[in-house]
Amino acid sequence: MFKLLSDTFIINEIIDSNTSEALLENEISISENMPDIEKIISTEGKIKINSVTVHNNSVTVNGDLIHNIIYRSNDEDVSVASMSGKINFTEEIPMDGATEDMDAQVNSFIDYIDSELLSEKNFLIKAVANIDVDLIHKRPVDFISSLESDGSFQAKTKNIIYTDIVSHSSEDITVNDSVELNQSTDKIKSILKSDCDAYITNVDIMNDRMLVEGICKVGFLYTEDNNLSTTGYVSEEFPFTHYIELKNSNSDMLRDINVTFNDLSYTIDENYDDEDKIVSFTANFTIDAKLYDTVEKNIILDGYSTDSEIEIDSSKINLVSTRSIKDVITKYENNFDVMTGAIKDIYTIDISPKVSEKRVFDDKYVVDGFLDVNLLYLNGDVNKIDRAYVSMPYTTTVDLSDEEKDCDIVSDVKISKCSAYRKGNNSVVVNCDIKIDMKMKKSDEISIISNINEIGPIDYGKMPSLIFRVVQQGETIWDIAKNYSVSINYLKELNELSEDEALIPGDKIIIARKV
Template identity: 25%
Template sequence: MSIEIIKGNFNIEELKGTSEIQSLVETEVYLNTNKEDIENIIWVEGRVEILNTMIIKDKVLVSGAVKYNILYKSIEEEENIYVVEASKDFNEEILIQGIKEGMEANVEANIEFIEHELEENKIQLSSVVNIKSEVEEIKTLEIIEDLEGRQDLEVLRETINYQEVYGRETSFADIGETIKIEDNKAEIEKVIKFYVEGKEIESVVSDDRIIVSGEAIVTMIYLGDNDIYSVKERLPFNHFIEMPGLEEGSKGEVELEVVEAVYEVLEDDLEEMRLIDVSIKIKATGKAYDDTSKDLIVDAYSTKENILLEKEEMNIPERIKDIDHEEELDFDIKINAIDILDINCSHNTLDKRYIDGEIIIEGVLNVDVYYIDRIGREISSYKDHFPYKSNIPYESDSTNFSIDINSKLGDTEYTLRRDSLSLKNNINYEIRLNKDRKFSGIKSIETTGDMIDKSHMPSITIYIVQKGDILWDVARRYNTTTDEILRSNNLEPNYELKVGDKIIIEKNVDLDLQ
């Protein structure tokens, strides 16, 4: 009698590799002022834009640019603040063995430091850019879920806990808005700094889409009426990431990246330069998934017939534990400020490990503060980084797992004192502990017609359990069932064999194959 095979598919996202490199980006920027006419460089800032990524065999090709914002003061008595914007492209190759076209690359980049040197009428810039890439592949695995049609079949199942991935899609949200400067601030004469951040508020999975609610946070520092002002505006938006076939109730993850932000200063009804027309494009990358479990058939045999199995080695990232943790960060910095124009914070995770019942995460908080100095009443900037360490309790008998961290920085709160600034923020961790689960799944099964001859077997066999034996292996070896061995030895269903156990195995001769 034939065996009816019931197959099923499941999708997993497998991490193929990670790598991090440093790139030295150098350029020179010409100024409108000669060196002897420059009083001081107030700041030299930069940010990295990843313009394009491509995967070829064993490599991730990355194209990007470092966008510079330079602010300096001349010795002129009036209108002596100058702004220079510049950009320098770069191209890099990140080597990751085993990757190929069609896989998904996630690339993150940040500037470790910028060095500058002022020459006659130009400034030399050298930036060290950290570029990290993770390459993943969504794989569809076909497995045998059940066998039917024969009463003589014994099957061994294993349960795996994994993340069923439904897909990953990218789309773009376009945001346009006009921001009005308040009447208690001067109109805009010169923009010193303009940047936009994207922040996810909530993401919900609905039918055929992920619904993203977020904010585009617009920050501008400008000159007006011989004074310096700052504007911060939060522009809410909703966006759909279309994923046909997606069902409500699944889980979703979204990453937002501002890929374009331009502005134009316009006159209002009173012909004052108080309107900022902004146009923003945000890249939204969404992944939909469910944390689920599945019973897989990893072995099978017949008590009456020799059958042929084709097995396939599988490696699945199995979910062990999800941990949410919030870490509060408090720092004091020494500045003598009368007014805070803007505070920009970012963070980098440097190390993650498990030791003695704790998950330890180490990183640095990068802090940029733009302020008006109390003594000179001039614009100044402060830059520094602060190390932090998070100790998160987690008891485990094994250390054979990987630590995957998704961390997001909250909004910065501050308290300004006469000679110091107190900063308070928090990092929200989503920690996933996974281990690689390796097993042999059955790919195909075939009958042979070769019946097992039990006539020469003894009526009773006494088997002494050896090291490494499990009940399934013993039953398979003697063409019986685990239930029959348990019944013959008056053992409980969950009994585990011990080395030296004497097991009675009774011969059961089947006259017919049904």
């Protein structure tokens, strides 16, 4: 006789992963009051995911391609102008096994974007957006953790240790401030392009609260209100501090903190001299914080009774545990030559990473790829804004411990603190931080027992009173004891086996039926 004792743990199973390419193309007309397009200088964009819906065997992702073009004009009053807009898209991605009660994690980036001039008032935008989807099933799993028995039930147990998300918070924060042009510049006529980058500098946990400190960097490319419609750029960094409530938290927990830029709005305002030299802005971004704690559970993997025939309900699950999280920053510097005109001034630089390969080699985690660099500069030969584009190779390496080498490594590459300076008339030196966000995970496929039923007593009368069993390759004392429904301790005593003695193939084991 026995009494079952149950327990529950929550698992997050990755059911399926898939990648889709959304091909975006749209013909756009500028308004009649905008200057005609002579030449498109720059085409940039970003992907904003609006909604993610899980259906049976598919996931639907809805989003926008938010684009900005900068172009030259033959207009005497406006030599350079810009236009922004968005292209909505909906992509249905096949996902085997998807059901409506599951969640989907989506990561998207622009793999390619460009524009084609069709006429003085029309252009065509072409883009390819990569959409990576992980289908996740978060569900409770009931299992038999222990039992109360009169000694007839033999249990094979295992102590499992895994990590679980004990606290998760996602909060939008806003930075309201302004940047001001210096006295030597002319006042602002129009904003051609806005930039915003946010990154975390420090995280502290105290009294169920997380303090997140970071930097919000904004920049504005603008035209000056003068006869030449010259171009300028102003940028500034703004520190921010934000508290997040996280229950049951402590400083020893694994933490995964990310900041994502959402939106930037601005207005042109007057300074104390009544000149349009101030750009007031509102930057909105999201801080996503997860805390992981170590959970220890005892589970029964297998069992049998020495008195009764039993029926076991069991199933296999893949238990994924996050063992460690690390963020590694590599300082990157490289240079390239501009092929069109002499560089008089550098305005903006945008850098986006592409990953070619991730691998573990010689106790290191290695990421190879390319940095797509988009540079806007003042072409001194024509005294107008121009663009240079180059793809630069990079390699980052992260030292791994012995434990980390045996883990499945999930990583993401991010770029921050981008800058560039001129070296000579045609060469540009590029600097940035390459940040590798890494999660070390372990997968353990385990068999869990959800129920045990007694069918009836074992008929020992049909068994021989004495058996000599030859041990087979890979066979354990548990396997033999279970096969003949005798207790492990009885079998060890009968064969004079020590507590931790392993069986050797070819040895004989005596199995005597108790009368």
